[in-house]
Structures are given as C-alpha cells and as structure tokens.
Amino acid sequence: MNDRQLLRYSRHILLDEIGIAGQQRLVDARALIIGAGGLGSPAALYLASAGVGRITLVDGDTVDLTNLQRQILHSEDRLGQTKVSSGQTALRGINPDVLVETVPHRVSDKPLAALVADADVVLDCSDNFATRHAVNRACVRHRKPLVSGAAIRFAGQLAVFDSRRGDGGPCYNCLFPETGEADEVRCAVMGVFAPLAGIIGTMQAAEALKLIAGAGEIIVGRLWLLDGLAMEWRSVRFGQDPQCAVCAPSAIK
Amino acid sequence: MLTILYFASVRERVGRAAEELALPAGVADVAGLLRHLGERGGAWEGLARIGNLRCAVNQQMVALDSPIADGDELAFFPPVTGG
Ligand SMILES: [Zn+2]
Numbered sequence: 001m002n003d004r005q006l007l008r009y010s011r012h013i014l015l016d017e018i019g020i021a022g023q024q025r026l027v028d029a030r031a032l033i034i035g036a037g038g039l040g041s042p043a044a045l046y047l048a049s050a051g052v053g054r055i056t057l058v059d060g061d062t063v064d065l066t067n068l069q070r071q072i073l074h075s076e077d078r079l080g081q082t083k084v085s086s087g088q089t090a091l092r093g094i095n096p097d098v099l100v101e102t103v104p105h106r107v108s109d110k111p112l113a114a115l116v117a118d119a120d121v122v123l124d125c126s127d128n129f130a131t132r133h134a135v136n137r138a139c140v141r142h143r144k145p146l147v148s149g150a151a152i153r154f155a156g157q158l159a160v161f162d163s164r165r166g167d168g169g170p171c172y173n174c175l176f177p178e179t180g181e182a183d184e185v186r187c188a189v190m191g192v193f194a195p196l197a198g199i200i201g202t203m204q205a206a207e208a209l210k211l212i213a214g215a216g217e218i219i220v221g222r223l224w225l226l227d228g229l230a231m232e233w234r235s236v237r238f239g240q241d242p243q244c245a246v247c248a249p250s251a252i253k
Numbered sequence: 254m255l256t257i258l259y260f261a262s263v264r265e266r267v268g269r270a271a272e273e274l275a276l277p278a279g280v281a282d283v284a285g286l287l288r289h290l291g292e293r294g295g296a297w298e299g300l301a302r303i304g305n306l307r308c309a310v311n312q313q314m315v316a317l318d319s320p321i322a323d324g325d326e327l328a329f330f331p332p333v334t335g336g
Binding site: 035037038039040124125126127128129132149150151152153155156157175176177179190192197223225227229230234235236237238239 | 258260261262264265270304305307309312313314328330332333334335336
C-alpha cells in the first residue's frame with residue numbers, strides 16, 4: 001500500500017484484528033457479488049470503501065425507478081443503465097483504487113464456474129433460487145467461501161458457507177435442498193422494507209471482509225433469521241446433509 | 254408448554270410471530286404438530302405444504318419426523334430469496 005492508501009484505510013488498520021496485514025489482504029482480494037440490487041448495493045459499497053482490490057458485479061437487469069427505494073448503488077441519473085454499469089460508476093466514485101469488473105447478464109452454471117474459481121469470496125445477493133443453487137454448486141466445486149443473504153418484506157436471512165474447510169461443513173443445498181417446489185416470492189410483488197436490504201447486505205459485507213482479512217470468527221452452520229417487524233434475530237444451527245446432492249462426498253466428482 | 258416461532262412467509266400466512274402452546278395430546282414429533290396446527294383451518298391448513306418448510310427445535314434444524322417434548326422451542330421458516 002502507498003501512503004495515501006495507508007491513510008485512507010487507517011481506521012481499519014487501527015483495529016488490531018485487521019491491522020496492516022489484514023488490510024493488505026483486503027487490497028489483494030477478489031470478491032464476486034452476484035446481484036447488484038438491494039443486497040448487492042450495500043455489500044458492494046462497503047467492500048469498495050474498505051478497499052477490496054477487485055470487485056466483480058454480476059446482474060442482468062437495468063436500473064428502474066422502483067429500484068431506487070432501496071438499491072442505494074444506483075441513482076436517478078442512471079435510470080435505464082445496466083445495474084452493473086451504474087454500480088461500477090458508484091464504486092469508482094467512492095474508491096478509484098478498486099478494479100470493478102462487470103458481467104451484465106444473469107449467469108448460468110458454466111460462466112459462473114469461471115467467475116467463482118477466480119474469486120476469494122462470493123456474495124450471493126441474488127433474487128431467485130435457481131441462481132442461489134447455481135452459485136452454491138460452483139462454490140462447493142471450487143471450494144470458495146459463500147456469504148449468502150436474502151431479504152423480502154420484513155424478513156431477512158444470512159448464512160456463511162465455507163467448503164474450504166473440508167470438515168463436512170454444510171452447503172446452501174444442505175439447508176434448503178433444490179426441490180423445485182419452494183414458493184418463490186419476488187420483491188416486485190411482495191415488497192421489501194428498504195433498510196432491511198441494507199441490514200442484510202451490510203452483514204454480508206461484514207462477514208466477507210472478516211473472511212478475507214482473517215478477523216474474528218466466521219460462524220458456519222448457522223442461519224440467522226431476522227424478523228424486521230419485531231427487530232428480533234434468531235439463529236438456528238444446521239449440519240451437513242449426508243445425502244446432499246451437492247456437497248456429500250458421493251456427490252463430489 | 255411449547256414455544257413456537259414463525260418466520261418470513263410462514264409468519265405472514267398465520268398472522269403471528271410466536272405463540273405458546275401446551276404440547277397437544279398425541280403429538281410426538283414436528284410433523285404431528287404441523288398436523289395439529291392444520292386442524293385450526295384457514296391459513297394453518299397450508300402450513301405443512303409450504304415448499305421446503307424448515308423447522309428448528311431448540312435452535313437446531315431437524316427433520317420433520319424429529320421428536321418434540323414439553324418445553325421445546327420450535328421455529329418454522331421457509332427459504333427466503335429476494336435480493
Ligand atoms: Zn450440501
């Protein structure tokens with residue numbers, strides 16, 4: 001890091017748990033963010049401001065007026081742009097040292113594999129189960145840590161999966177198996193409380209930064225449930241499903 | 254008594270976040286409790302049919318055939334997407 005970077009990141013460097021070594025790991029890190037919407041917005045903003053060296057934004061949508069109530073990466077003057085391009089502009093404005101790469105479409109398994117293989121940490125900020133399962137498969141296959149968040153109406157969920165550990169830690173499919181029968185509800189029809197997306201997306205940023213910097217503890221095998229109306233958190237533990245179609249030893253080829 | 258918590262779309266369907274319930278006679282596992290709750294009719298009937306409904310007993314996720322006992326805390330939650 002140069003003198004300006006040491007100054008810019010000084011409030012992180014002052015934290016013993018991060019320090020110069022941890023901040024250097026952030027500067028050297030590559031984060032992949034799937035979805036540049038309500039969750040991806042705060043997650044990307046914090047990763048960029050904190051100096052994560054390379055951030056790849058993946059999203060196939062364009063910025064719509066109805067997004068601006070909560071998707072704080074975007075702005076009125078970028079309506080109609082792709083979300084990844086709008087996000088790139090926002091992140092560059094905050095921290096020009098960060099290399100922001102953009103993938104302006106929804107990704108399926110094959111391109112996803114290359115993106116995940118190239119990342120140090122993956123943040124799932126997507127809005128549909130098919131993508132969530134595709135991201136999980138790629139993270140298990142390439143042994144990459146996955147910080148998964150979800151928010152709808154007043155309800156949020158957060159979990160961290162880390163298949164680098166090789167100790168039978170569970171994956172997303174262990175928690176919510178891909179059955180094709182989950183009742184998928186979209187923000188478009190269901191609504192979402194604006195700061196709820198901020199709370200969950202910001203927690204994703206926190207866990208991703210801790211993972212990269214090596215700060216504190218990362219709790220795997222635990223799902224956090226937020227009831228935003230009561231503003232109450234609960235967490236539940238879950239283990240690896242020995243029959244998991246994605247991460248069970250028999251499933252990994 | 255059982256403490257039962259409802260999250261996300263489950264909470265919305267049944268219209269409450271939590272309740273205390275005396276362990277009903279003849280109910281020995283999570284699935285049995287879901288059947289019992291379903292007898293309330295209305296939105297409760299659909300509870301057991303929520304796709305990928307998950308249950309935690311005393312903050313540990315369990316299968317629906319897992320036993321429950323007086324004093325347990327149960328939490329029902331669905332997968333949430335939305336980003
Ligand atoms: Zn699994």
